[in-house]
Amino acid sequence: MAVKIFIDPGHGGDNPGAIAKTTGLEEAYVNLDVSLRLGRILTSWGYDVNYSRTENTSLSLSARAAMANQWGADYFVSIHCNSAINTSYNGTETFYYRERTTAERFAQTVNTALVNQIGLVDLGVKARDLAVLRLTRMPAILVELAFLSNPAEAQLLGTASFRENCAIGIANGIAQFTS
Numbered sequence: 001m002a003v004k005i006f007i008d009p010g011h012g013g014d015n016p017g018a019i020a021k022t023t024g025l026e027e028a029y030v031n032l033d034v035s036l037r038l039g040r041i042l043t044s045w046g047y048d049v050n051y052s053r054t055e056n057t058s059l060s061l062s063a064r065a066a067m068a069n070q071w072g073a074d075y076f077v078s079i080h081c082n083s084a085i086n087t088s089y090n091g092t093e094t095f096y097y098r099e100r101t102t103a104e105r106f107a108q109t110v111n112t113a114l115v116n117q118i119g120l121v122d123l124g125v126k127a128r129d130l131a132v133l134r135l136t137r138m139p140a141i142l143v144e145l146a147f148l149s150n151p152a153e154a155q156l157l158g159t160a161s162f163r164e165n166c167a168i169g170i171a172n173g174i175a176q177f178t179s
Helices: 027-044 061-071 102-118 151-157 160-178
Strands: 004-009 048-051 075-082 092-096 122-127 140-147
Touching: 004 027, 004 061, 027 048, 027 075, 027 160, 048 061, 061 075, 075 160, 092 102, 102 122, 102 140, 102 160, 140 151, 151 160
Parallel strands: 004 048, 004 075, 075 140, 092 122
Antiparallel strands: 092 140
């Protein structure tokens, strides 16, 4: 039986998420592109993959979690880009819901593999009460790839090669954790 990974590209539809002031790049686009790349990699490695969305559509947070729960996912991965008022903030971080859980260890493994692949500042892993993490019944993480509000990171997120490296890093972390 293949491990079932549910990928949630954050935002979408009428919610573009963060928008890079320097380039106009929308978070929803980056999230979807990285998610589809991640899914292709994982599928090629023998994982069973499903998505909350594969197009620029709107979904509620509870619907995203419900889809993963109904599908019976083994792990839930939500993909996002960070944003801050201070445009110097930079780096990669990953969130989970409860401390001392499988989700915390999953977050640590994926975050480390992603940072090793893309080389940005490691902001670590943190517990957060986020709906998609709280409402899912499997270990769930939310990955913040980089800051769209940071001009240098927005430039990176705008390139296909960087988004591919994000997908590779996350996939490596998932493979390390689930094998």
